[in-house]
Amino acid sequence: MSTQNPAPLWQPTPQRAAEARITRFQAWAAEHHGAPADGGYPALHRWSVEELETFWKAVTEWFDVRFSTPYTRVLGDRSMPGATWFPGATLNYAEHALRAAAERPDEPALLHVDESQEPRPVTWAELARQVGSLAAELRALGVRPGDRISGYLPNVPQAVVALLATAAVGGVWTSCAPDFGARSVLDRFQQVEPVVLFAVDGYRYGGKEHDRRETVAELRRELPTVRAVVHIPLLGTDAPEGALEWSALTSADTAPVFEQVPFDHPLWVLYSSGTTGLPKAIVQSQGGILVEHLKQLGLHCDLGPQDRFFWYTSTGWMMWNFLVSGLLTGTTVVLYDGSPGFPDTGAQWRIAERTGATFFGTSAAYVMACRKAGVHPSRDHDLSRVGCVATTGSPLPPDGFRWLHDEVREDLWIASVSGGTDVCSCFAGAVPTLPVHIGELQAAGLGTDLQSWDPSGDPLIDEVGELVVTNPMPSMPVRFWNDPDGSRYHDSYFATYPGVWRHGDWITITSRGSVVIHGRSDSTLNRQGVRMGSADIYEAVERLPEIKESLVIGVELPDGGYWMPLFVHLAPGADLDEALVDKVRRTIREQLSPRHVPDEIIEVPGIPHTLTGKRIEVPVKRLLQGVPIEKAVNPGSLDDIGLLAFYEELARKRA
Structure with missing residues (x-):
């Protein structure tokens, strides 16, 4: 990750920044609660976490929160959990x-x-x-x-x-x-x-x-x-x-x-x-x-x-x-x-x-x-x-x-x-x-x-x-x-x-x-100590017009090995032939990392999601590790439970 400052895609005009409510809040909090008047958002943020109680008191005053009985202090106990x-x-x-x-x-x-x-x-x-x-x-x-x-x-x-x-x-x-x-x-x-x-x-x-x-x-x-x-x-x-x-x-x-x-x-x-x-x-x-x-x-x-x-x-x-x-x-x-x-x-x-x-x-x-x-x-x-x-x-x-x-x-x-x-x-x-x-x-x-x-x-x-x-x-x-x-x-x-x-x-x-954000850490791809989020792979692979959606899983194997398949749901009319397999591998190798080229690319009838539309990585990983379906996933949480049969069958064959 480079630390030089590339040109931003967008920045607010001085007028827009001046009119933003957060700017007015900062000036008010500086006057009434000792927040930094200068230094913009980074200074305000630093103050908000270092002076946590003062910050939240300021929020309740700025927004005129109506307490029908007053509080005795802002944070009675700051331990987590249990604050x-x-x-x-x-x-x-x-x-x-x-x-x-x-x-x-x-x-x-x-x-x-x-x-x-x-x-x-x-x-x-x-x-x-x-x-x-x-x-x-x-x-x-x-x-x-x-x-x-x-x-x-x-x-x-x-x-x-x-x-x-x-x-x-x-x-x-x-x-x-x-x-x-x-x-x-x-x-x-x-x-x-x-x-x-x-x-x-x-x-x-x-x-x-x-x-x-x-x-x-x-x-x-x-x-x-x-x-x-x-x-x-x-x-x-x-x-x-x-x-x-x-x-x-x-x-x-x-x-x-x-x-x-x-x-x-x-x-x-x-x-x-x-x-x-x-x-x-x-x-x-x-x-x-x-x-x-x-x-x-x-x-x-x-x-x-x-x-x-x-x-x-x-x-x-x-x-x-x-x-x-x-x-x-x-x-x-x-x-x-x-x-x-x-x-x-x-x-x-x-x-x-x-x-x-x-x-x-x-x-x-x-x-x-x-x-x-x-x-x-x-x-x-x-x-x-x-x-x-x-x-x-x-x-x-x-x-x-x-x-x-x-x-x-x-x-x-x-x-x-x-x-x-x-x-x-x-x-x-x-x-x-x-x-x-x-x-x-x-x-x-x-x-x-x-x-x-x-x-x-x-x-x-x-x-x-x-x-x-x-x-x-x-x-x-x-x-x-x-x-x-x-x-x-x-x-x-x-x-x-x-x-x-x-x-x-x-x-x-x-x-x-x-x-x-690189994706969920519990389904992170860890190849020879190099970690990569699944989101990075989806971004690269799904740019290809032939790929409708994909799912990548890193499976730690009982023998200490690591198997990383990429499941692809193809766009209508596309075929997972050798040319497309090569194209996918080349895309990941060149755009991301040669270590994260999948071991296999497997066509699937569809990618399973939660009811709120998130791809389910961890339950598929568990299925592939041999966990029975009733323990690996809660069927009521999925958009299409039928899609899991494919992964279950694959796990059975591999075992």
Whole structure:
């Protein structure tokens, strides 16, 4: 990794940097809290991790967080795991999410778009009214603070109303997207024992209607703790017997009443991808999410009342929760319910245009699919309002940066961000005042002491190491559900380096403070001591037009050997002949490293993914090491379990 300073792909104009909220925050924090007035973002970041308590106190003051009872100190205990934030304080997340209703009642809080692509607004006043009505009905149903409320819902306004009403009464929200099958929903919801289930009768995706009534009936049978089911008729069907109608629960003209709960009171449960065993049920707090998301959305993403915030996501992914938190900054949130590529690959750009999105978030995979399909966003759409395109889900390859710069516009802030469900936020990514370099995330986030460590726990600069966070973040889990002694939580992040969060990604922190993500460290390719992330291989191989998608696995063998196959899913009409095999090998040898040329290149009928679209490397690795399928993978977490038969058969033959 070279440490010289290549020219950035983009940098903010002096005017844009001066107007960014983070610049104003720094000047204010310098005046009131001793933050450095000079030195720009690097100085602010250093102060934010060295003076952690002062920084988070400043965040709560800058964003006017309303504590109904005051805190005794910012950080009661800073040990990890087990940090306690703002002890003594009480507040309510939903109260902060609906603050704009008093100031701008008639402006849109939500813009809802489906595959017809006609945006439909929900005003702040209407959103607050529905939340008030539903919260009162939940209380009437006997919902008490701490009770779990579940949603089997697509990305529609009703899901936002249900989440906010749950938070308003102090309940704990949890959701799955309706493309999840019954088994994988039950693997999640059965763990947390919900008392209410919000469910749709079906959804529309890719131009087709998908009826989910049988799945909902199965969920009702298998969730004995559910006392009330609320029917949301997206396909227009009648409520099943014993279910309540959404419209009846949300029709009253009731101002919301916000339960004041302790800072660390659970807000929601998110689930890890659960590729092995049951998904981890990750509990995050009302206060922790509130302050982390205010920082992330209000400072890093530079969002405010004039913005329109669109991120392509489903309710089964943490990015949906993050998107809803856009409301905290008074931003209009764009909810798109439909296929990311319907009626054609350019669909998301069309939605950004039609909703006037100023900040558009998507997946790195979508950007690369657009590049491959020859989409021309700015030629075909008016994207003049889009100030930032952000990507996550996997590292954005250098070609993705170049394509966005060339095809959207030269003056485009490109924010590749990386974090995780585990913190429902970003460790590194968007900073509106810093330059963007190709293939790099701009910097670590404020208050996040992000480091790259070698195996003995020494920090590295300009070298690949483990992503660690050495101080607590408010949105780190307060616990896992059903983990009474905390051992599962501890083993997930703190077993490698005691007292330090190890996330499981390989990263490089450059000498200028930017960050490069190389892929998951638990599926890292380690050839003769030279480590490489799988993302680097995918980027090189999938540039070839013949390769639709690929999966590379490094398998440590019982005899001490190492087998590294590359599985390829070919584009229609392509053949894995000798010429293509040579081309793939040559590409990896020349662009990456001769050591990481695969031992075999094997054609497969498809690459298996989690339900949130991540390639599953570790379970395939386990299958290839001879672990039986029922122990290697949780079938409910995959998009197509049938694809694993191929890898299972291959393992059997090799054995």
